[in-house]
Amino acid sequence: MRFLIFTVVFFLIAAVIKIDLTDGTVPLAAFDKEPLTEACEQQIAIKTLSVMTTAGDTVQSLLAAYPSEVDLSYPERMAQFYKLNPHLQKQAMITGELIKIPIYDKLENNC
Template identity: 55%
Template sequence: MRALILTAIIIVIAFVVKIDLTEGTLPLAAFYPKDTANALCEDQREPNYLSVQTIQGDTIHSLFALHPAKVPMTFPERLQLFYELNPHLQLQALIPGENIKLPLSFAFENNCGK
């Protein structure tokens, strides 16, 4: 009988760990009510960008270095904006002569803070 109960407990723990690793735990934000006005403002955030034409040897790093962001942002944030502006470059290299958009900062289209 002990072996049966122990086996059931191990199966339940393994199932919980599997679910936790594959789907993740409940996000902490779900426990706190979100301010709807600020949530709408966050969803309406649009990046300012600069259109550039690439040349031979350009990389994303070199373009980011040549055209720094107007506001401080990390490289992963800027890279995410870059791929949002240029989804066709997700799985390919830069082609010389191609026009691409480089994100420079965030700007709000509406005046959410007022």
Template identity: 45%
Template structure:
């Protein structure tokens, strides 16, 4: 009878350890999932960019044409990212010789539904 009880206890402990390792026990904690989801979405939307030096006659359109995005995105989306990376250019024209950042894609796939 002892070996049967000992075997049952070992099987139950092994099952609990397996479930804890595969599913984890953190889902029972009191973390706010909404805040962590928002932080993850913001992190996923960090743009991947390159730095280029402008020359005389460059425009935002010409720079976007020379350096196309790695993932499909609309011009307004890319322009929004451009101004996030270069906030000083919102009310200013491009100056020859200036280093600016051009967004190419997002570092992570956007799974936020935005």
């Protein structure tokens, strides 16, 4: 009988600890965040450049050939490329195809 009670108490304590560690005792509390302040954010303009593909072109080679002024990560540039060319998500590039390449420019901040 003691073993059964010990087992039940053990599993209850384990469940409480699991819930406390995964959800937290005070869920969605943000004690360490600083108050939001109005800050000047970098404004980006996206232009497109139409390019005729040649043999051996890949998405990576085209994005490398046309770099941007703005420091963006490669996945962000790829996402914008596929937004402009959704047909290339499921098919390969064809030689002589006209595709659009995103070109990023910085805009002046008036802060």
